Amino acid sequence: MSHKPIAEADIEALATGRSYERGYDYYHSGAIYEVVRRGNELTAEVEGSQYDPYTVRVTLDESGIVDTDCTCPYDWGGICKHIVAVLLHYVHETDDITDKPPLALLLADLSADQLRQLIERTAESMPDLVGVIERELTWLGSETAVSTSPNPSIPIVDLTSIYREIAKDFRLAARSGRYEYDYFYDDDDDLFDPNAIIEPHLDQARALLEAGRIEQAEAVATAVMDAYEDGLSELDEWVYEYNADVIHEAALEIAVVLAEVLLSGTLSETDYDEWEEQIMEWEGAFGDMTILMNALEEGWDDRTLVAAMQGDLEAYSRWQDPEEIMYYAEELSRVRLRILARQERYTEYLNLAQATGHYTYYVTMLVQTGQVDKAITEAKNLLTLPTQILHLAQQIASQNSIEQAIDLAAHGLTLSVTDNMAGLAEWTCQQAQAQGDHALALRAAETAFRHNITLSNYQQVEKIAGTEWTTVKARLLQHTATSSSWNTAGLVDVYLFEGMLNEAMATIDKQPSFYLSDVTEKVIAATRDQYPDWGIGVYKRLAERIMDEGKAKYYHTAASHLKKAHDIYAQHGRLTEWSAYLSDVLDKHGRKYKLVPLLRDIR
Numbered sequence: 001m002s003h004k005p006i007a008e009a010d011i012e013a014l015a016t017g018r019s020y021e022r023g024y025d026y027y028h029s030g031a032i033y034e035v036v037r038r039g040n041e042l043t044a045e046v047e048g049s050q051y052d053p054y055t056v057r058v059t060l061d062e063s064g065i066v067d068t069d070c071t072c073p074y075d076w077g078g079i080c081k082h083i084v085a086v087l088l089h090y091v092h093e094t095d096d097i098t099d100k101p102p103l104a105l106l107l108a109d110l111s112a113d114q115l116r117q118l119i120e121r122t123a124e125s126m127p128d129l130v131g132v133i134e135r136e137l138t139w140l141g142s143e144t145a146v147s148t149s150p151n152p153s154i155p156i157v158d159l160t161s162i163y164r165e166i167a168k169d170f171r172l173a174a175r176s177g178r179y180e181y182d183y184f185y186d187d188d189d190d191l192f193d194p195n196a197i198i199e200p201h202l203d204q205a206r207a208l209l210e211a212g213r214i215e216q217a218e219a220v221a222t223a224v225m226d227a228y229e230d231g232l233s234e235l236d237e238w239v240y241e242y243n244a245d246v247i248h249e250a251a252l253e254i255a256v257v258l259a260e261v262l263l264s265g266t267l268s269e270t271d272y273d274e275w276e277e278q279i280m281e282w283e284g285a286f287g288d289m290t291i292l293m294n295a296l297e298e299g300w301d302d303r304t305l306v307a308a309m310q311g312d313l314e315a316y317s318r319w320q321d322p323e324e325i326m327y328y329a330e331e332l333s334r335v336r337l338r339i340l341a342r343q344e345r346y347t348e349y350l351n352l353a354q355a356t357g358h359y360t361y362y363v364t365m366l367v368q369t370g371q372v373d374k375a376i377t378e379a380k381n382l383l384t385l386p387t388q389i390l391h392l393a394q395q396i397a398s399q400n401s402i403e404q405a406i407d408l409a410a411h412g413l414t415l416s417v418t419d420n421m422a423g424l425a426e427w428t429c430q431q432a433q434a435q436g437d438h439a440l441a442l443r444a445a446e447t448a449f450r451h452n453i454t455l456s457n458y459q460q461v462e463k464i465a466g467t468e469w470t471t472v473k474a475r476l477l478q479h480t481a482t483s484s485s486w487n488t489a490g491l492v493d494v495y496l497f498e499g500m501l502n503e504a505m506a507t508i509d510k511q512p513s514f515y516l517s518d519v520t521e522k523v524i525a526a527t528r529d530q531y532p533d534w535g536i537g538v539y540k541r542l543a544e545r546i547m548d549e550g551k552a553k554y555y556h557t558a559a560s561h562l563k564k565a566h567d568i569y570a571q572h573g574r575l576t577e578w579s580a581y582l583s584d585v586l587d588k589h590g591r592k593y594k595l596v597p598l599l600r601d602i603r
Contacts (some may be wrong), residue, residue, distance in 0.1 A: 023084020038103035170231030194250035308355035422452035455493035
């Protein structure tokens with residue numbers, strides 16, 4: 001096959017500068033061998049830092065380089081140095097490339113008996129090949145149906161590639177884990193994130209479910225679970241044990257998608273038995289798979305579930321064995337609600353959402369089905385969090401029911417739970433201003449400031465208050481005086497805006513002075529004319545802490561702090577005091593040979 005000629009500039013464009021330089025060194029060091037071209041695919045082995053060489057694969061076509069892959073753990077942008085080295089070898093060492101026919105061409109003329117013999121003989125010397133073939137055969141039946149997507153919003157899925165991508169991600173995680181174990185192991189950090197490995201593929205299964213393509217979603221989710229199980233087998237035992245919790249949690253994420261698959265279709269007796277056997281196998285590999293077993297056993301016929309969907313809102317509270325059966329009930333109820341929404345079974349959805357306590361889903365569906373007045377009444381009785389109220393109010397506003405949305409939002413400002421209240425208050429303020437409701441806009445603006453002290457929120461209140469500003473301002477400043485706000489920067493900005501320098505300095509003094517923050521620098525800059533000793537004192541304390549603890553690598557920082565103190569002394573004509581202070585410091589730390597020259601250089 002013909003390929004577009006590749007130049008060094010093409011390779012350099014795919015890599016970072018560092019990777020290209022290191023790849024160039026690899027190319028010249030002779031680390032590349034077994035370079036083979038089979039049709040559109042170029043493969044090579046590259047010596048690396050591990051005992052086993054890295055395998056590089058490059059796919060080419062008439063447009064140039066279309067895909068690259070390497071078994072090394074590099075994942076920091078652009079192609080790795082090994083791929084760079086192989087591509088440079090391809091450009092400059094054409095005589096050293098072995099051309100071989102593609103696999104499809106090799107097998108094209110073989111009969112079925114010859115292919116069977118070839119596979120059997122190969123499997124005798126490679127026992128693991130049998131398991132790979134079994135998986136490929138399982139996927140082959142559904143791959144055609146899954147690999148084409150008439151809906152452009154649904155990604156095209158190749159089941160074989162799912163397994164390969166997950167296997168690769170686990171190889172990288174395993175290698176990264178060994179590296180960190182040898183050199184940088186930290187008990188406070190997980191070595192890898194299994195959710196990051198499986199989530200892109202689970203998103204594909206979810207998209208298929210949303211499109212009603214249940215069999216394809218099942219094929220994808222099952223492939224993810226099988227590939228995940230195989231990937232875990234590649235991890236060192238200590239890595240598995242250290243990450244046991246997150247590994248199991250990721251398996252449960254797959255199980256939730258599979259539960260939705262189970263509940264989205266109709267199972268025959270044979271299907272039921274096969275699923276039961278499969279779930280038991282997964283329990284042997286991952287532990288608790290109760291959510292899947294419950295989905296299988298309950299289906300849609302469980303009497304408690306049926307009663308709840310028919311409007312018996314107390315059904316779930318009368319469940320016979322809540323400790324056992326209710327363990328995954330909340331997640332399963334969310335799964336069922338998604339299915340009911342897709343099937344437009346809205347009455348059953350509303351009943352089940354109420355019965356299971358999913359009140360946000362309940363009132364949101366009321367809005368979506370045109371029952372806005374009822375949604376507001378129910379929301380005022382059932383919702384307790386500002387974020388819930390904000391979400392629903394925004395939904396109502398999107399349906400051009402702005403007055404009703406504002407009414408609900410105003411109610412939200414009275415909630416006793418205040419987490420994330422600022423977001424609700426800011427939105428309410430904007431909407432009230434647009435509607436000309438001055439009183440509500442001012443109340444919401446004040447609420448936003450009280451829950452998120454920033455200069456912009458403060459100025460927003462001032463803008464809205466108008467002639468009432470003197471009274472309102474007193475209330476806000478009283479609040480800042482008694483507030484336990486973590487937002488030091490916001491408090492300081494307000495105090496400096498109002499010229500309240502003493503309050504700004506006191507705010508900084510309440511904070512632990514371990515380092516010099518931008519906020520502290522801002523206060524020093526604002527106060528150095530009137531209160532020079534405060535800024536001098538801050539710089540001295542920070543510098544003396546470093547010097548007293550003998551932190552030699554931070555002596556430059558200490559000297560920088562003292563240089564700033566010197567400049568304030570100089571600004572006020574007090575260099576005699578500075579000289580006396582510096583003399584005392586040199587007497588105390590005169591034996592710290594790395595520090596003394598830095599101090600003597602302060603001018």
